[in-house]
Amino acid sequence: MKSVILVFALSFLPQILNAIFQIRIDAFSIIVYFIIIFMALYLGGSHRFYDKYKWWDRAIHFLSGVGFTGFGIAFASAGSGTIKLVILLFGFTFSLTLHVFWEVLEYISDCISHGNAQRWQKVHASHNHVSEKALQPAGLVDTMNDAICCIVGAGLSVLVWWFII
Numbered sequence: 001m002k003s004v005i006l007v008f009a010l011s012f013l014p015q016i017l018n019a020i021f022q023i024r025i026d027a028f029s030i031i032v033y034f035i036i037i038f039m040a041l042y043l044g045g046s047h048r049f050y051d052k053y054k055w056w057d058r059a060i061h062f063l064s065g066v067g068f069t070g071f072g073i074a075f076a077s078a079g080s081g082t083i084k085l086v087i088l089l090f091g092f093t094f095s096l097t098l099h100v101f102w103e104v105l106e107y108i109s110d111c112i113s114h115g116n117a118q119r120w121q122k123v124h125a126s127h128n129h130v131s132e133k134a135l136q137p138a139g140l141v142d143t144m145n146d147a148i149c150c151i152v153g154a155g156l157s158v159l160v161w162w163f164i165i
Contacts, residue, residue: 007041023078029070036063061099061146065153068095073161084165088158095154103143118142 014030017023025033039060043049049056072094076087106117120139136144 007037010037017074021078023074025074026070029067029074032063032067032070036060036067039063057142058145058149061149062153064099064102065095065150065155066157068098069154069157069161071095071098073165077165084162087165088161091161092154092158095157096150099147099150103146 011034014025014033017025039049039056044056044060069091072091073087075094076082076090103118109115110117110120118139119142120137
């Protein structure tokens with residue numbers, strides 16, 4: 001039930017940003033945003049895709065890098081006369097900042113609910129998809145893979161946006 005309420009609330013975020021702050025997010029970023037919500041909360045949480053597919057978490061973080069860069073560009077573009085490079089840099093850093101908050105929320109969630117969103121537990125019903133030969137603990141590997149995927153997604157997104165703006 002909590003997931004349904006969260007999905008419902010998050011689905012109105014782009015309209016709220018536009019209504020209150022006159023921040024218009026492009027259609028592509030909104031579509032990616034809805035795909036992320038669907039993948040993370042419905043397929044990942046309800047249907048345990050995080051445990052079934054080792055690439056699932058990385059795909060979501062890559063897409064979050066892409067989609068949230070668009071959100072950042074929309075925020076930076078709200079002021080007129082901003083230099084293109086500044087807009088793109090803001091979009092990139094905005095995406096990475098949201099990713100850091102995401103990882104902190106995963107950590108807090110794990111601490112409160114004794115979950116395994118960051119794949120730190122050695123013995124857990126979920127799989128942490130880390131090789132037994134890994135030099136680092138599973139939680140660190142998961143968090144670093146998430147960060148790298150977000151950086152790559154945001155970086156590629158900025159390259160595409162360079163030609164759009």
